[in-house]
Amino acid sequence: MRYKRSERIVYMTHYLMSHPNKLIPLTHFVKKFKQAKSSISEDIHIVRETLQKEKLGTVITTAGASGGVTYRPTMSKEEAEAVINEVIGLLQEKERLLPGGYLFLSDLMGNPELLNKVGRLIATIYMDEELDAIVTIATKGISLANSVANILNLPVVVIRKDNKVTEGSTVSINYVSGSSRKIETMVLSKRTLQENSNVLIVDDFMRAGGSINGVMNLMNEFKAHVKGVSVLVESKEVKQRLIEDYTSLVRLSDVDEYNQDFKVEQGNVLSKFS
Amino acid sequence: MRYKRSERIVYMTHYLMSHPNKLIPLTHFVKKFKQAKSSISEDIHIVRETLQKEKLGTVITTAGASGGVTYRPTMSKEEAEAVINEVIGLLQEKERLLPGGYLFLSDLMGNPELLNKVGRLIATIYMDEELDAIVTIATKGISLANSVANILNLPVVVIRKDNKVTEGSTVSINYVSGSSRKIETMVLSKRTLQENSNVLIVDDFMRAGGSINGVMNLMNEFKAHVKGVSVLVESKEVKQRLIEDYTSLVRLSDVDEYNQDFKVEQGNVLSKFS
Known part of the structure; x- marks a missing residue:
């Protein structure tokens, strides 16, 4: 079967999009066509x-016998800003404010179109790191981590707050929740993360950073190297943050639970785009 | 700026793949180009x-003034069978067997390439249903639900077994776990699912079907219509199944915990492909 150029181009575009961040040898297409x-x-x-x-x-095309082509679905700064403003627009509904200064995010974390955009945004700024896995915390971080992992072509590793039989042997640590000062537990299945992995931590919401600090400690147990921390929403309502180096899409501030009022503004992530 | 045909074709392929199961008006491309x-x-x-x-x-192209084009990333029966056999190959490692006859699945549920294929497989058989949401149970069902929702362009609704402040007001039900006969609770945020929605239930593992039966009851509370139930793995080691109408990719049987032995075979899902 002979293929016309236009047909080859449709197939290639489809193939590259289906295999982001993966080197496709030119020979794959040479044989196919x-x-x-x-x-x-x-x-x-x-x-x-x-x-x-x-x-x-x-x-990216690489020459030579082992040469090939890699599609990196990066996002431009303009598009990133548009995505952040879309998130701000969605979060500004006053009914989202929950007791304790939390924001209702479950609907956003279940919206595939938005998640794909946010995932591509976060993936763009960590695309040059040599990552082995995306690490997140159950439950709401999972969808966000999936969307980033999809673009970077990396496995997702889910830390749980309970120990289930379905996890097999696990490593657990205790940590102090930054806002409530309660002692909680985090559990990670031994088989899901190899020692010495380079990881990116992704979560939906960060306040004092207690959970993410817990993740860092758990990563130590796995001898993992944390190459970045990225959250959708950070809350500014914190005296002392446990985590200093992170990126956030948006920032929540001026929370007034009595009047159901708060502000959402751009986080620091845009500074990573050139 | 003028576009050549080859350029238009690259852009269109990209655009359609980025917007699966969505009607794109022809005018979108007419204006763009x-x-x-x-x-x-x-x-x-x-x-x-x-x-x-x-x-x-x-x-699918629809004619007329409101005409347009919809890309449906369906999977052929041959590819579906290959995906199922790939899952069987991965599951056959003997170390996967866990106490109580469970299988370790967390690594598969974090593998984006596999999830995309499994998601496309499940999405293919429910593509003609007029669905409003994909419903799943935390934790491990979430990634699978995301992969299906991505293809069907639908929101994901996550049922939890614990009640968190971040869920806002919730509806909860109690149910009897099919295998352990323990009474457990399921919780769903009120805002994540509208009344009278058509839903597809997706989960990673089903034994007696107690959890999924619980989901059905919870769906009743939301006046939702369950249009299908689809699981990655069903366990045959059950005397009486609480759920009768479901699809499964693979079936676990002959579990011998003492000798760490079991069988994995094709589930019933292939019968839905013509």
Whole structure:
């Protein structure tokens, strides 16, 4: 079966999008289409130029015998700002404020279109780190971690606050919740994370950072290297933060539970975009 | 800026893949490319024929003033069978067997490439149902539900076994766990699911079906219509199953905890593919 250029281009775009952040050998397409390498290279050139012109990511080609093509679905600063403003718009509904200064986020964490955008945003700023896994805390962090992992083509490792038989042998640590000062437990299945992994920690909400500090301690037990911490919402209502180096999409402040009032503004993540 | 046909085709393929199961008006592309509708229709014809020939899904075009194009990333029966066999291969490692006849699944539930395939498989068989949401149970069902929801372009609704302040007001029910006969609680945030929704229930593992039966009862409280139940693994080691109408990718049987032995075979889901 012969393929026309237009058909090859549809297939390649689909294939690259289905395998983000993965080196696809040129030979894959050469075999598939029974075409000379030079024609395949021209096809890829068209795909690359279009995706880059439209700011839909970058396509990296590597030369040589083991050469190939990698699609990196990065996001531009302009789009990142639009996504952050969309999140701010959604969070500004006053009914979201919950007792204790929390925000209701469950609907956002179940919205696939928004999650894909937020995931691509976070993935963009950590794409140059040599990561082995995305680490998150059950329950609401999971969807966000999935959306980042999808783009970076990495496994998701879920830390739980309870020990279940379905986790097999586990490592657990105790930590002090930053806001309530209660002692809580975190549990991670031994088999889900190899020692010496490079990890990115992702979660939906950070206040004092007690949970994330707990994750850091648990990562120590696995000899893991924490290459970054990224949250959707950080709360400014904290005297002393336990975590200093992190990125946040938005920042919650001026919480007035009595009048159901609060402010949401841009977090620090845009400073990571050039 | 003028776009060549090859560039339009790259952009359209990308756009359709980024918006699965969503009607994109033709006018979207007409405006974007400043091209006559007839040219755009020819572009779409090329994209459609290629995706369909390569069994990467179907592209549905609707005529008329409100006409447009919808990409449905369906999976063929052959690919579905390959995915099921891949899951069987992964599950057959003997160390997966856990006390109580459970299987260790956490690594699969954190593997984005596998999840995307399993999600597309499950989404394919429920694509003709008019669904409003994918419902799952924390913790391990969430990633699977996300992968299905991504394809169907639907929100994910997460039922929890504990009541957290971050859920806002909730509805809860008690249910009897099918295997342990213990009474447990399930909680769902009121705001995450509208009354009278059509839902698909997705979970990673089903034994007697006690949890899923609990989900059904909770769905009753929300006046929701359960249009399907789909699990990754069902365990055959059950005298009486509480749920009768469901699909499973694989089936676990002949569990011998003493000798760490068990069998994994194809579930019933392939019968839904024609």
